[in-house]
Amino acid sequence: MRLFLPILTFCSIVKAILQPTFRDTGYKNIAFSVSPGGSSHHNWVLSIMDLLGQRGHNTTYLTTTEETRFSKSYHHVKTVDIGPSVVFDQMALLKELSSGKSMLHVMPKVMKAWSGNHERDYFTLLNYFKNHQVDLVLCDYFMNACVDAATSFGIPYIMTCALDPSKESDVSYTNSEWYNMHDFTTEHQSFATRFYYKFIFSWINLYKNYSYYVDMTARRKAIGITTKLEPPNKKWRHSLRLVNNLFGYIPARPIGSLAEYVGPIIPQTHSPLSEELEYFLNSHQRVVYIAFGQLAIPKQETIKLILIGLLENLESGSIDGFVWATVHAAGNFPASITTSSGINYNIETMLKNEHSYAYMVTWAPQTAILLHPSTCVFVSHGGLGSWHESMYAGVPMILFPFFADQPGNALLIERSGLGGILKTDATQTESVELFRNIIEDVNGEIKANVKRMQALTQIHSKHGTMRGADLVEEVAYTHKNGVLPHRQSPADRMSVINGYCYYD
CATH class of the missing domain: 3.40.50.2000 (Glycogen Phosphorylase B;)
Structure with missing residues (x-):
């Protein structure tokens, strides 16, 4: 009887597991x-x-x-x-x-x-x-x-x-329309701006695209599609x-x-670092990563602003290197850059990776770079995928948005204290200061904001x-x-x- 009771107790706590049956239909x-x-x-x-x-x-x-x-x-x-x-x-x-x-x-x-x-x-x-x-x-x-x-x-x-x-x-x-995504809400917009985009700009958009809609309607009708556009x-x-x-x-x-x-x-999987790139990141402690996605093409003026911000912060010791995925932009780099200290940098030799502080590559394994502990800031166009990856890795951002949702993303990143925006009309001094402020993050506020966003991102991306x-x-x-x-x-x-x- 004493042996029987433990067996009975053990059996009573074994639970049947629910199994879904909805796929049984095929x-x-x-x-x-x-x-x-x-x-x-x-x-x-x-x-x-x-x-x-x-x-x-x-x-x-x-x-x-x-x-x-x-x-x-x-x-x-x-x-x-x-x-x-x-x-x-x-x-x-x-x-x-x-x-x-x-x-x-x-x-x-x-x-x-x-x-x-x-x-x-x-x-x-x-x-x-x-x-x-x-x-x-x-x-x-x-x-x-x-x-x-x-x-x-x-x-x-x-x-x-x-x-x-x-x-x-x-x-x-x-603001959900594609032509109004430079700011996703009206919270910071004046009454005149809200009125313009809600009631005037939509009609301008219709006028500008009217010929496309007429053409597509005719093309669809010609192949037997009767549903409205x-x-x-x-x-x-x-x-x-x-x-x-x-x-x-x-x-x-x-x-x-x-x-x-x-x-x-x-x-959940990503391309690994090449041996050369891994060596570069391992031999540096504070690296800025620059990439503008697969579609955006920065102008030479933009590239100059970024290079000035990078090189002057390199001279001051705020960073000790940078990795640049040039993609379509390689032909837009200036021949040289002279910083406020009077040092002249030969960009042609920089693009050939002849300098210890710069690693230039046409295409980069972005996730692997962002996850590397030496990467301290990501300079980006503000595409949603890049933003996701940056926050998952816990890396603050400097944004230079181009089109579509990128301006709206950039504003939200700046307002959330996750980084800052490099404006098209910024001076060289303003570029240097922006880089320094984001990189050094003196009061730790950016780091704290990014940590919260990192947790949010990792929690939700898991499932x-x-x-x-x-x-x-x-x-x-x-x-x-x-x-x-x-x-x-x-x-x-x-x-x-x-x-x-x-x-x-």
Whole structure:
């Protein structure tokens, strides 16, 4: 009897484990389509697709020839090449984007370039969806052909984006339109500025882009697409939006029932340092890293400002080296720089890595550099992916924004005390002071702010991919004719008067 009681007690505390059964009805064919944009449009969604592949779903990445390189590290995703990108003078467009001109001037050209293969992409995707019985597709924000193909085939789609542009997550104090992203809220804007962007600029934007909308409407109609060319809040009204973002990287606001902030999703693997770069970082203690992403092209005046800030802080001992990923900018460097101390620096020899304090490289393993303990500041364009990686590593930033969401990101970084902005009209003295203030951080305030942001980033990035995959499965298994009934607001099923209680 004494032996029997312990066995009985042990057995009574053994618990059965709940096992999900929703996949017993079968695994899904899930596709992701994206064409324009850099790694920030591809990698985080590929992380989600890879996890879905590990769970047993058939996952496919449909993209242009030039972009297929992004899927090399994702072994559970099949890559399908839908053809080459549109032929256009990419460098000329990138220079124009980086020139400081209003996005209102440049955006019509960008939209025209990105939609150049709309007909080809539409039919390629539509045929793939039909031939492979795709159940659900994830469409990048700029991949309009994907939305059209999914709509024509009658399957649900999820929008993937860095910022939710729909009206559902927009309130009176937020600026979500692409032409107003130089500041994400109206908190610091005058009444005149708010009035201009809310009521005047939108009409100017419509006028500037009118010919594009007319052309796209005609092109879509010619290939049998009968749905209207609508703004995002109407076009995506039944679709989930997966947003690779997080409050702190965007001002807090109420979000709609069809928007899910799953960010920051940061790839869990990264390219290692080369032997030469590792040796350089190991032999220095305070290194500034400079990189402006895959698209931005800094002017020579900008490069001079940054070099002055770096070299004078090098002379004063605030830093002992810098690493510069030049990408497209190598041809814009000046021949020489003379600091206020009268020292003249030969930039040509610097670009050849003939100086112990400078390491210049066309392309750099950014995450590995930021994670190295010698890296003390990141000089960046302010792209969201770079911001994510910098905060994950706990590195403060100096921003020189160019276009799209970069000016808004830069303002938020500065206002949050995570770094500072190098303005286009800054003097050499102001550049040197900005670098010194961010690098030395005398009262430790920047370091404390970055530490808090680092914790926030690491906490949320740990499960971002899993949350994204869960949400994709939610849509795949719970939609009803492409609609998620449980996420639909009662107001959508009511008259305007009843929905907003106008009779109260």
